[in-house]
Amino acid sequence: MTAATHRLPHPGPSGGLQLSFDELAEPLRDITFVVVDLETTGGAAASDAITEVGAVKVRGGQVLGEFQTLVDPRRSIPAFVSVLTGITDTMVVSAPTISSVVPAFLEFARGAILVAHNAPFDIGFLKAACTELALPWPGPAVVDTAVLARRVLTRDEVPNCKLATLAPFFRATTRPTHRALDDARATVDVLHGLLERLGNLGVHSLPELRAFTAQVSEAQRRKRHLAEGLPARPGVYVFRDAKGTPLYVGTSRNLRSRVRQYFVASETRSRMGEMVGLAERVDPIECAHTLEAQVRELRLIAAHKPRYNRRSKFPERAVWLKLTVEPFPRLSVVREARDDGASYLGPLRNQRQAEVVRDAIHDAVPLRQCSDRLSLRRVVRAACVLAGIGRCDAPCEGGTTPQQYAALVGLVASAWTGDVRPLVAPLEARIAALSAAQRYEQAGVVRDRITTVVRACARMQRLSAVRAVGELVAARPDGHGGWELVVVRAGRLAAAGVAARGVPPWPVVDALRATADVVDPSHAPLAEETECILRWLEQDGTRLVDASAPWAMPAFGAGRMSTYLAADHPGADPFRDRRRLPMAARPARATVTG
Template identity: 45%
Template sequence: MSTVPRARHRQLSLDDLGTPLAEADLVVVDLETTGTSASSDAITEIGAVHVRGGEVIGEFQTFVDPRRPIPAYIAALTGISDTTVRGAPAIDTVLPMFLDFARGAALVAHNARFDLSFLTASAARIDLEWPSPTVLDTLRLARLAFGRDEVRDHRLGTLAAHVSATTTPDHRALSDARATVDVLHAIIERLSARGVSTLEDLASAHRKVSAVQMRQKHLADSVPSGPGVYQFVDEHRAVLYVGTSRDLRTRVRTYFTAAETRRKVLDMLPRAREIRTITCATATEAAVRELRVIAAEQPPANRHGLRPEKATWLRLGAGREGLRGARLARGEDDGSAQIGPLRSRHDVEALRGLLHDAVMGRATTFEGTDRARPDAAHHERLRRAMIEDPTEVLDHVVGRLRTLAGLGRYEDAEALRGRVQTYLDAARRAGRLRALARVGILVAARPAPAPAPMRPGWELLAVRGGRFAGASVVAAGADPVAVARALAATSTGEAELVTPLCQGYHQEAEILHGWLAGQDVRIVLSDGSWAQPARARFDTEALQRRYRAAAS
């Protein structure tokens, strides 16, 4: 059986839509977990195989410490016990490594809903942005490729035996991922005879292209390749929808395939008359430009990023002003402090109550004119809990959790745990924004990928006060320092727009921080000190450590 997709031998024309399967990067992933619920169970092992054109490019495997006991029946099924994962890295270490391994690739899994639910839930818990890759489900695809007259069911073990997979699945992540690779190639071999030739074809094999998509697909003809921003424009030249991609041509063409099912997009397409593009040096620049265009144009089909100036903060005022909600972040040199932006304005009262209870005692109140105002000592403790150290709050919460659990009030305990998670998220987010906003100019570099046998060059990013100030890609052998100096010199206008805690552009600053927090990033030049905030202080793990310490 050949494992090379037939699309490899097909001459593609300029009218073909999507990424040819022979050129598509696919990462086949499998997880082992402590149970079946993504909300209450945890990952114990990740195994993944990167394939392209039928060839294995690389593999990824690691155990994960779930920070909870592994049930005996799970240990018997997988062979992964508490002893196995002891000393293994936690998910907040493993997941960024896996996403780096899978960057730019489509994810493939057997019964993908299960694996993706755990991956996305884990990303949300550690405040890690999920990249939303194309997802292929070999279970769903196998039902199209192999009828019940061929296989008795579509379980991975059954399919692996049917296609003579080189690896037998055994409920271990890497073995199951390897077996899924062989099943995937057999599916591609079967479906290619039905006209499936691109990644988008495969992702939407069970759907049909609408008449509107067929009629409008010519709009993608002039879209260039490379990173950038695209805008769907109507007959009055009003912007309907804005998006971004590492490859504009490939991404825009997917809007005219059956893989596109979003109602807001399908409703927008009939009104589109043109697709404008802004080419960018890097994908990071494109992501920032997208936010800025959305904020300026207010396209009706977009939701995220429409009003970056709108935010809600929890502010501790200077002197005895106390805690209150605020719409604008301000400087903190006067002794004030703020955390956020919060997910919702409804979080203000919950967090204010949590901090007051922890620092000033539960007898304090917020009602009417009796609202408690902190004295100087309490003010300093509140400020420390918001900016420097959550220990006092966490110790208070641990005591309350243990009391509630002892009384059997588990719903109240879960509500309290949710409040402290919101507090930790908001403090950690503010710490990132605070650190970025304080740096006058920062130019950093990381290796830029290059196809073999070319040597990788450098991708440069300039940040001024937390705002995007420029980006460039430097070829291998060239001097990145000269380019860094040019970026710094040509971005001085951004300094006039810098605000405390990146107020009004915090979404942009989060993108930049994610880049700076990546692997192999090196500082080329800076004006002002830059240091990553200590994540471990305001992290769920900090609460768990305090809880374990109290128990012992």
Template identity: 45%
Template sequence: MTSPPASIEELLPTQRSFEDIGEPLSQTTFVVVDLETTGTSPGAAAITEIGAVKTRGGEVIGEFQTLVDPGAPIPPMIVALTGITDVMVSAAPRIEAVLPAFLEFLGDAVLVAHNAPFDTGFLRAACRAHGYRWPGNQVVDTVTLARRATTKEEAPNKKLSTLARVFGTAVEPNHRALEDARATSEILHRMLERVAAFGITHREDLESLRNPMPERIRKKSAMAAAVPSKPGVYTFRGPRGERLYVGTSKNLRARVKSYFTTGEQRRSVRDMLELAVGVDTIVCATELEANVREVRLIAEHRPRYNRRSARPERTSWVRLTEERYPRLSVTRGVEGPSGALGPMRSATDARLAIEVLQGAIGVRTCTTRLPITPRASARACLLKDLGACAAPCVRGADSGYDATARAAREALERDPTTVVSVVERQIADHAAGLDYERAAELRDGVSAVVDGAMRAQRLGSLARCSIVAVRPDGEWWDVVAVRRGALVGSERVRAGVWEAADRLRALTSDLGVDSPVLVEERELVSRWIETPGTRLLYVDGEWSSPVDGAGRHARWVDARRADRTVTGVLRRT
């Protein structure tokens, strides 16, 4: 195979793509609902009538109407307003009998209401009270829509009766559920015609109604006009052609358009949009390919507004130095030296791992390069007296430090069990003495060692072989080819999986010397291959992790991760 592409554009051309998933408003199903109730609070009042109109493309395709027995007398003021009396609802079904039919009628349509929080509040409360799951449909409030679609001069207020007059609806609102829903439906479609000029033309654009973008940014939505509704990678470019931001999406057009219509609140993203003058896209065959392309583009071009993956050369590794009496040190780079622990997840993890290794094995902590034969003037530090270091600085080859170095190499390269055993006892001692802070520090340190060793073994094994694998996705199959941990090709097919695999396998033949593979790319590939349901079609070389390796101690990594999750939840609450 040829080496991984020097430029991302050289990656295998896409063979097929996912089906388009952008939905124009002309094809969107809306259910406009209106409720009549005995009061204004869902906790103290009840529903007396539900009316709903289902439309698509401006045409009515269904209606739903029923009176509801509220289970209590209707206040006289409500009777005067709606005309619904206790006699009218005496034979009507209770809300628990009505909800299943209404939820079925609603389906996955966009739910529309005038002053939507009122109607959805009652419906949610009813579902909660009677054990029905609220479906969580997208909601459009015609009051909010009216603020975008009408001026103060033509509609000084946004009452339903006022909007009906502005748009000349055929149905006049009269505080009966179905009639009000019909009027609201007419108003909805008239207003959607108006807001199309603001770039609200697809279902995903409706979210912008709640938090609109500034006009100067919204006008840039024209950038999305030529973007395909396909999965892949998008790149915003600045006035000098520089790459500002790289991202991925299953629907490129919808994602790019959302930047200009969904009221983005992140300051950095708004600053990026102020500068953006264009957007480039690359359609990808598979989601994995899109993710890999994104990582490579970020590493290659280092866009100003991408934080993740921007500095791969800063990846930390823990290694033993090349000297007679080696010590532990941190090295940085895209790939670590042979026998190094890592890639570490952070510089902090590298430091924690070194501290634990030094304490558990007795690796020297001094940074001086020691001579083979100690100088006559050499003096040992306190660690010698504490029995925590063999002190080769004064004892030389007779110190027994060679055994320490061998134990350190074993922990770094293969099995950290010795370190885990020592630190486990230390943690138990500190916990018994109620020194939980120190116990937690040691737990984090041994977790960093185990995690670094596990990653070294997993990614190292992947780097020594070539793999062609396939994963089902509905009626499609994603086929990918990997060499030395780098993605070299992918296809998405409905049939002919083995034919695709054979084509991709040809790309993994060993030709030339490969360039370094980004750690994040190897992680993406490794997670994809290890996901349940993935099937290996070809493995050239050996892909495995040692049974007696670091994976035996994964519980320490899990414990630290669980602790961080709980801490994060407590901070948010």
């Protein structure tokens, strides 16, 4: 199939586009909070019951509504609880039961963020009540003011973080009395006091608020000034130490917001805390859009190999499966694809994947597996045991002619670059035979081996197809009435830009082409970079503006075999399957007749 070329119309409205996580982060002043407090017959949600519910709905510092009711627990209230709360059996005898209170409260709190002091206690009772009533728990975000207070306040300010201590510290207008509505009102004032403190620490949105409650060292918080002055644009950020050595490279749609999260505990991995402790500066690299940011990140990680990055750090460790150039070729796992006339499948991510693909191909085609040097003119030695069980055509003792063997090699090579069906057909026949014999587990193993081969071939064919195009120009809506534009040359991102709303896109395209990087087609780009470009090109709404040559895939290539490419069975990740196929379950070998 060949991709069509389109002109650039004006993009439609962006209402159907999914915003990024950073763009969805509402400021705290626009968020509705429901501060809730419960009184109960005891401390165990599984065995005790709720006696009173009090809640206050607030947004932007304004009270929007209140909810308060006693609850009939259908049991006697312990005397010490009555002394503490002032709620007696007489007071709740005519109160509504939990079956009517919980639905009413959930309706009151719908769409809001729940806040509670020592939230696990109150939320635990509400969840237990929902379970008892067979009601689904809506799963709202929860903020615990007790945890926030422990993160914000020091012991010099308050001796503890009890509500009775925090309320006078923040000059709450309501004194906590162990009654639900009074305690909820006091918690509202405590919440507002804490949010004022957090604003000075750079916490301005709900994700940052929730992240702040995670454990973070004081050393990390002291580095929050590193996020000052960063642009709120897509790009790459580089943490560097005192010597300027890159420690970590990352990417985001919003550089300022993402880097700021490292200092308010959004990143809880211990190695990230260590990295922030060593960092002395953060260098931003603004990008036109997310694709350019992702590609630049990959290139920087591959070039500098920062000690705190793990993914994409060693692209040179990719391996290839090679059909050797010799009288009777064999499959060999190599570290580099050379221009030596051999056929290569790859790049594959590691040695393990290459070995699994090699074994799967050996299951379908009886290529030799020995490393002996064989001659076309004479028998070298007696055949090994693989020939005796039908796993090899025994070219070493003249069991096959060079022409017959070359046909098998051609079948494998053509499957890598084009029609994969002849390689898959023997394995599919084996699946049918095993299923008919009700040997379903072994049939599943064979199916996973097919998946292994198909996915490896599909990846190579997709990468090769886009690398074969000398220059490709594409565009996709930016979500704001404009266009994101890219120039791809030989599978490498050569230029990226944006035609904002109201700006004619064609002059921008011409400028990008004129200033794009010069790419040497003989130097293959990073496989991950090309895959990143492909994912961007394949998104809904992307338009192929121009191409110097057809961008085409083989008509019967591996990309057509959606059954094996879809992740819809336990063996969908073929490289996680370490089982060996028993000899009795070996597939019938592929044969080629001249």
